[in-house]
Amino acid sequence: xxxxxxxxxxxxxxxxxxxxxxxxxxxxxNPNLYWYRQAAGRGxxxxxxxxxxxxISSEVPQNLSASRPQDRQFILSSKKLLLSDSGFYLCAWRPxxxxxxxxxxxxxxxxxx
Amino acid sequence: SQKIEQNSEALNIQEGKTxxxxxxxxxxxxxxxxxxxxxxxxxxxxxxxxxxxEKEKRKERLKVTFDTTLKQSLFHITASQPADSAxxxxxxxxxxxxxxxxxxxxxxxxxxx
Numbered sequence: 001x002x003x004x005x006x007x008x009x010x011x012x013x014x015x016x017x018x019x020x021x022x023x024x025x026x027x028x029x030n031p032n033l034y035w036y037r038q039a040a041g042r043g044x045x046x047x048x049x050x051x052x053x054x055x056i057s058s059e060v061p062q063n064l065s066a067s068r069p070q071d072r073q074f075i076l077s078s079k080k081l082l083l084s085d086s087g088f089y090l091c092a093w094r095p096x097x098x099x100x101x102x103x104x105x106x107x108x109x110x111x112x113x
Numbered sequence: 114s115q116k117i118e119q120n121s122e123a124l125n126i127q128e129g130k131t132x133x134x135x136x137x138x139x140x141x142x143x144x145x146x147x148x149x150x151x152x153x154x155x156x157x158x159x160x161x162x163x164x165x166x167e168k169e170k171r172k173e174r175l176k177v178t179f180d181t182t183l184k185q186s187l188f189h190i191t192a193s194q195p196a197d198s199a200x201x202x203x204x205x206x207x208x209x210x211x212x213x214x215x216x217x218x219x220x221x222x223x224x225x226x
Contacts, residue, residue: 036216
């Protein structure tokens with residue numbers, strides 16, 4: 001069966017520090033991968049998505065970036081965090097092709113101080 | 114501008130009643146629409162998917178309707194239980210850009226015994 005792993009679960013980082021969040025999927029190949037952010041009391045905002053290795057689409061211009069170095073690995077990064085980067089970061093995947101429901105990871109609660 | 118609107122006020126109902134949640138969208142041409150459940154501090158969980166050419170979908174106690182003329186989807190939970198208390202998110206994928214899902218802000222459902 002397919003599983004999605006996302007870590008860390010919580011993170012407290014100072015302003016200006018770098019960020020690296022990792023997400024991996026097991027039990028499938030060539031998944032579509034997504035990074036969403038949810039601010040407190042807000043909806044899910046799509047940040048990046050990828051339909052294949054090295055293929056990244058950015059939805060929101062900001063100081064975040066994403067990479068997909070392997071088929072089932074998706075990384076969210078920042079060189080210098082801002083206070084406004086605080087939020088709940090969620091990785092998700094779905095099979096490529098026909099529309100399917102997304103499977104979300106357990107999320108990373110990021111607090112920038 | 115494009116909008117996906119869900120009632121921001123919590124819906125309070127009594128156990129055993131039918132809960133009906135509304136999702137309205139503006140300036141989208143959705144290929145399909147999905148509903149998710151989200152519990153506090155957790156990632157969303159996929160519930161149902163309905164395509165643009167489908168009027169209704171059912172899964173156990175859940176029913177989703179999709180009216181592309183009214184630009185609206187209704188989500189029903191019959192015989193509601195306290196365990197159904199959660200936030201329910203509507204999400205859709207446009208024909209242009211069907212690889213990505215855009216979410217509404219969700220409606221919180223509270224089912225009292």
